[in-house]
Amino acid sequence: MEWELLHxxxxxxxxxxxxxxxxxxxxxxxxxxxxSSVVVLLHGGRDLGAGIDKSCRIRAxxxxxxxxxxxxxxSDWETAIERACQRIGQSVGREIDRARRLPRPAPVGxxxxxxxxxxxxxxxxx
Numbered sequence: 001m002e003w004e005l006l007h008x009x010x011x012x013x014x015x016x017x018x019x020x021x022x023x024x025x026x027x028x029x030x031x032x033x034x035x036s037s038v039v040v041l042l043h044g045g046r047d048l049g050a051g052i053d054k055s056c057r058i059r060a061x062x063x064x065x066x067x068x069x070x071x072x073x074x075s076d077w078e079t080a081i082e083r084a085c086q087r088i089g090q091s092v093g094r095e096i097d098r099a100r101r102l103p104r105p106a107p108v109g110x111x112x113x114x115x116x117x118x119x120x121x122x123x124x125x126x
Contacts, residue, residue: 001028003038010042020081027089028060034096037061038088042077056084060092065099068092 003024007013020040028035041057055073062068070087074080 001032001035001038003040005040005042007042008044010044013042016042016077016081019078020085023082023085024088027085028092029089031062031089031092031096034063034065035060035092036063040081040084042081054080056080058084058088060088062092062095062099065095068095 001024003021005013005017005020010016024038024040025032028038038061039059041055041059043055043057044052053073053075054077055071056077058070060068068088068091070084070091072080072084072087074083
C-alpha cells in the first residue's frame with residue numbers, strides 16, 4: 001500500500017508522517033492488499049475564536065470497489081488523525097464486504113459474459 005501526505009505548509013509534518021504511517025497500517029490491517037493508494041490531506045483550518053480547527057481528510061482507493069473517504073475535524077492533530085484512520089479502516093472494510101456480496105457484471109461482449117442465446121431461459125420450455 002502506498003500513501004501520500006498533502007498539507008498546506010504545516011510545521012511538524014514530518015513528525016505527523018510517522019504517526020500517520022503507523023495508524024494507517026493498524027487501521028487498514030488485513031485490508032492493506034486491497035487498497036492501492038491512500039492520500040492524507042491535513043489542513044490547518046479556520047479560526048473560530050476558541051482555536052483553530054484542524055482537519056484530516058483521507059481517501060483510500062480500493063481495488064475493484066472504488067474510492068472511500070473519511071473526514072475528521074478536531075482541535076488536536078493527533079486526535080483528528082487517529083479518528084480519521086479508524087474511520088477509513090472501518091469504511092474500507094465495509095466497502096470490501098459490499099464488493100464481495102455484489103458481484104459486478106461482466107461487460108457485454110466479453111468472454112466471461114454469455115451471449116443472449118446461451119443464457120438459461122427464464123421459463124422452462126413446454
